[in-house]
Amino acid sequence: MSGWLKDKGHLARMAGLFAFGITAFLVFRWLMVPAGFGLYGHYRAGALDDAGARPLHYAGRAACEGCHTDIVEARQGSRHARIGCEACHGPLIKHAQAPTEVKPTRPDGRVLCVRCHETNPWKPKGFPQVKVADHSDSGPCTACHKPHAPKIS
Ligand code: HEC
Ligand code: HEC
Numbered sequence: 001m002s003g004w005l006k007d008k009g010h011l012a013r014m015a016g017l018f019a020f021g022i023t024a025f026l027v028f029r030w031l032m033v034p035a036g037f038g039l040y041g042h043y044r045a046g047a048l049d050d051a052g053a054r055p056l057h058y059a060g061r062a063a064c065e066g067c068h069t070d071i072v073e074a075r076q077g078s079r080h081a082r083i084g085c086e087a088c089h090g091p092l093i094k095h096a097q098a099p100t101e102v103k104p105t106r107p108d109g110r111v112l113c114v115r116c117h118e119t120n121p122w123k124p125k126g127f128p129q130v131k132v133a134d135h136s137d138s139g140p141c142t143a144c145h146k147p148h149a150p151k152i153s
């Protein structure tokens with residue numbers, strides 16, 4: 001054996017190593033990439049169905065407003081009008097689907113308000129906030145403020 005091919009054993013081993021590596025990669029990829037991957041982009045298409053199958057918790061403001069037109073009226077012109085119903089009332093899709101069977105409890109007219117309105121220097125300046133301890137006694141805020149239209153005068 002002579003000339004440039006005299007050491008071809010090295011090349012054969014190298015080629016074998018590459019062939020093994022590439023095969024291993026292809027097998028691994030075939031095992032690990034889930035079905036539907038790449039159908040709509042760089043994600044698993046079935047994830048959309050999985051997300052769609054999860055139970056809903058919120059009905060959305062439009063649903064509430066369809067039935068509770070009196071509350072819509074009460075909120076009109078108030079600064080609370082833009083807040084979603086379920087931000088205060090919690091997730092209520094079960095009530096929206098069967099209003100008389102699932103009756104929601106009324107939110108606590110103090111705990112709820114304090115959650116958003118207690119003074120906190122991190123809140124934007126224009127956001128209405130009070131030092132709760134100075135502003136009121138320990139009773140409900142709703143003794144003075146109507147929850148759907150809280151401005152008093
Ligand atoms: C399909 C019509 C309908 C939809 C949609 C609906 N409600 Fe109701 N809701 C009712 C009816 C009717 C009652 C009265 C139930 C009763 O007294 O048995 C009620 C009662 C309530 C009560 C209790 C009132 C009380 O007197 O204590 C609250 C609070 C309430 N709904 C909030 C909501 C919110 C928030 C939504 C949106 C997530 C919503 N509702 C969606 C019809 C509806
Ligand atoms: C800022 C918080 C807040 C938002 C936003 C809010 N509510 Fe209320 N809601 C309350 C509180 C607190 C009560 C309980 C009042 C009480 O116990 O006197 C209440 C009571 C109710 C009641 C019982 C009847 C009544 O007139 O008091 C209904 C029905 C109701 N809300 C529906 C709605 C609907 C529908 C929306 C959205 C259009 C909504 N609420 C938005 C805080 C809120």
Ligand code: HEC
Binds near residue numbers: 080115150152
């Ligand atoms: C989810 C948060 C949230 C909750 C809960 C909440 N509020 Fe508010 N409230 C707001 C926001 C946001 C504004 C002002 C919006 C804006 O910038 O116009 C506001 C405004 C107000 C104002 C000023 C009204 C005006 O016209 O100047 C009062 C008073 C008030 N809320 C009282 C209450 C009371 C009482 C409760 C409990 C029944 C309550 N809020 C519950 C978010 C909340």
Ligand code: HEC
Binds near residue numbers: 114130
């Ligand atoms: C004894 C009656 C009374 C009670 C109880 C009460 N407030 Fe007030 N609150 C007022 C009055 C009066 C104002 C003056 C502004 C107005 O007309 O709304 C006011 C104003 C506010 C404002 C607006 C501040 C601003 O800078 O615009 C917020 C927010 C507020 N209250 C939250 C609360 C919260 C939260 C509670 C419960 C912890 C509560 N209030 C309990 C009477 C009361």
